[in-house]
Amino acid sequence: MANLTEQSSSLTFTSSSYVSNGSSAATVEVGNSLEVVSLSRLSCNLERLLIESDFDCSDAEIIIDGTAIGIHRCILAARSKFFHELFSRDTAAAGEKKGEVGKPRYEMSDLVPSGRVGKEAFMVFLSYLYTGKLKAAPPEASTCVDAMCAHDACWPAVNFVVELMYASSAFQISELVSLFQRRLLNFVDKALVEDVISILLVAFCSKLSQLQSHCVQRVARSDLDNVTLEKEIPMEIVDEIKLIRNSTQPNDYDASKLDPIYEKRIRRIHRALDSDDVELVKLLLNESGITLDDAYALHYAAAYCDSKVVAEILDMGLANVNLKNDRGYTPLHIAAMRREPAVIVSLLTKGASALETTADGQSAVSICRRLTRAKDYYAKTEQGQESNKDRLCIDILEREIRRNPLAGDKAVASPLLAGDLHMKLLYLENRVAFARLFFPSEAKLAMEIAQAEATTEFAGLSASRSASNLREVDLNETPSTQNKRLHSRVEALMKTVELGRRYFPHCSEVLDKFMEDDLPDLFYLQKGTPDEQRIKRMRFCELKDDVRKAFSKDKAESGGRSGFSSSSSSSSSFKGDLKKQKAARK
Template identity: 75%
Template sequence: MARVPTMFPVAPRLAPRLLRGAGGWDQPRGLSLSKLSSNLEHLLLDTEFDCTDAEIAVEGTPVGIHRCILAARSRFFRDLFSREGSGGNRQEGKPRYVMNELVPGGRIGREALMVFLSYLYTGKLRAAPQDVSICVDRFCAHDACRPAIGFAVELLYASSVFQIAELVSLLQRRLLNFVDKAMVEDVIPILQVASHSKLNQLLSHCVQRVARSDLDDIALEKELLQEVAEEIRLLRRESQPKESTATVDPMLEKRIKRIHRALDSDDVELVKLLLNESGVTLDDTYALHYAAAYCDSKVIAELLDLGSANVNLKNDRGYTPLHLAAMRREPAVIVSLLTKGASALETTADGQNAVRICRRLTRAKDYFTRTEQGQESNKNKICIDILEREMMRNPLAAEDSATSPLLADDLHMKLLYLENRVAFARLFFPAEAKLAMEIAHANTTSEFTGIAKSRSSSNLRDVDLNETPVVQNKRLRSRVDALSKTVELGQRYFPHCSQVLDKFLEDDLPDVFYLQKGTPDEQKVKKLRFCELKEDVRKAFSKDKAGSLLLGLSSSSSTSSPKSEEKYHMVARN
């Protein structure tokens, strides 16, 4: 029988050569895939050669995409692109899609979109950009703060809506780890995305966590879907023994709800009528707390004008109205409360004050991004600035604000920091530092050894071996109090000068005074920095002098006098 000839008799022998010539089998498969992944990511990141064929508008900025890649990776995009006329605006030659229309149930920022697209192009999940995934609380570990949670939630919204199952699974596991570590208020966004995306395991874990917490019923009603809130209430009732359930006066509860509804309607006059008729007070109903959390700033201003509410009253969770306003991050509400006597020093049960709460909720991007002229400032940053100025204005906060760069429980480190700070204040601003020290009675306490060697003279106290630990601690504590008061006065009356000192000490710049040390290039850099420092000092003093509240201060500038110049150069030569 004759053999049937094959169609391509040489194909089996040629195939290996063709693949080797294409860089296929001669290279490890993992390396080839890695190169392909890298090359595809260049399509997304390379701005020199734009070969995108569509755009997604997010936060007002267009992001270029390649529809063939997105359609291959996501059924959502394949269906979207295949629909006739789905491209929307084609005036610029490319179809444009709007993120808020693609994902109506949740917010996805530009950074989250770029990380998501990178995953579609490469199959690898990039690390979250730090400026949007860490807060500005310097004591935070950033393992469960709001920005870290918020970024993961945005990614999960994108992965769920755009139907990338493997990324949904990965992010669900990540958010499960957040739930037990996060504050209960920060669990709410996770619960919302879990409910929206129908992720039962994550949703159940969040519901259990909220049910175990002390989050009040008002927050449940305001933040969650009705069926989820009801499930949490049911779990709470089942977990509490009947004999331990506190009885609630139904009439009082009804009156409280009426007042809260009146606040929702922005009707303070109705609130006054209800208070007069029912005999309850604003404090009984926690009306100020409710308004600080949920109402317009005008409403809370009108409530405060009634003058019948305790502005520093703590609710059952240990929060004052200012704490709730800090969580909301609305500057007008915070200013209204502070103006009526709210204390920025009050802390929650876990030791958080208002500024710490606000810092933990604020992304680094929102705080550190420079605002261009005419551009609206970020509300979070405004809130932090307002609260920090209030903290510095209050003398009771002096020790905390002055020693924040150091561990609060290390007395010697506190002293070392304060002595250095006051020493350089006396060098930069001799007249102002002298006045502040006199008011704080710092001159009546003995100095602590170990301060900066840059001082031209020293009055260090010799160690007294006969001094008991109790007496020594008392002496050091009195020195801390005096120096803290000195720093607080400087921050209050000479804010610009204090900012120069802050930057000087944070940047570890005392070495700039040793101009004769180091290589010639290092000396040159030090001299340039020294000149910049002198100019910063001059400008700061001019600003503070223009707005000084100390009318008895001499009109002569301590930094522009011949004596001050001589001190600078004397230190620089040593």
């Protein structure tokens, strides 16, 4: 290819000396065409190094979220000053360390410490370095799952360009920095102000003054509260935003909220929440005379605190779970923006309305959809993997909207529960264990909300599973203490089952029937006559089919778009697990 380029250059030079102007122009055109063809072939051949596994001759790897992406250091070093210096330093250091095996590995979080660059964005960036051509953003990584969205300024679209900007700036590719700055400038006035914050942060980290100034003006004109600004934006920018607000909108704020003493008391409550100290929150409420609603404490906890803190605040019974803040957002709207399933379920179980809308008509589920990438929502969950959190949030909220509010929650109804406390515990432990087997991610969520993991597992079950799990018996434990402990476990498991009934009613029915009719027999698949064993195996296969059908019904009632894939919920190793449970009963 190099010889072809040299020949075309030589031909052009010779012709210009001995032929007419017309012939010279034609020769130049031919030379240019050959150069274009040559560069195009070079670009395509280099792209094959990225996209074809047969051409994998990479000599280093960059790790993004646990996934290794092969790179060729010679290409990156030639295209980027950052990589040239990085690899030169590492080569010099490697000269002092002999005998190391394997490719050098680099964590993306170490290369770009000021921001996040995802796999999809990095592959587009890497393709440009190899080929000189910038690919379009893959739709599955740059569009949301809101059917009403034009995808011109939703969070996935904005975030994809933000990630490309972080990569371009950190790796010092100036032409891409200029290009993506123009794209982000177009987003600033169209995107929601919450998404503008991510643009502002990348502008600040990349020292892009024009983009930063435009973002600051947009945020200053918005109704974002000072607490949000101070939690998410560097203080020097916050001060600039406040200065603009004070000069242009001096009368737009409630005077009581500008009172230094009032503001200080609220900040102390927020700091106590940051420390997960709910007892201190109670003391501050008593001392200051400020209520949880005055401080928008539940909004704050839903946005920034651990799910257990949110549950404790709700258990105080002092906060209005559907209170709207100055922007018209309820705590559930805030939780939807955070996309934390445990927080969402805690709010719903305490009466939060999934039908409430913001001032611009957004419900909690539409907020979640606008923030969820198509790639994450429609991705198949492999067997045994947990469901994607974003998808889980959407499905929980959709289930809540479709749930009949007059039906209420069924109590756990089973003949086994009519007996003593130990029988109840044994039934509930088994039922939750099978729910975890069928639906690992969903059962984990229900147990977390019910705080079942915080209670001690019934010794009769845990001890029989394996010798290593045998819980030591406290001989000094009084009967009343033991009874209290067991009652606490029953209540937590009962709540877990109720949550399952609320969000997965058809699957819960299958589990009920299995526990009542089939559990004893299916534990002993290898016992009985050959005909009895054959019948048990047939029933075992029917059970798996019943679970799949029930799961499909729950999916259909969620709009046919449930995030709980049957592949993650039905286990191919179910039979083996039944054998383990069988051993546990001996």
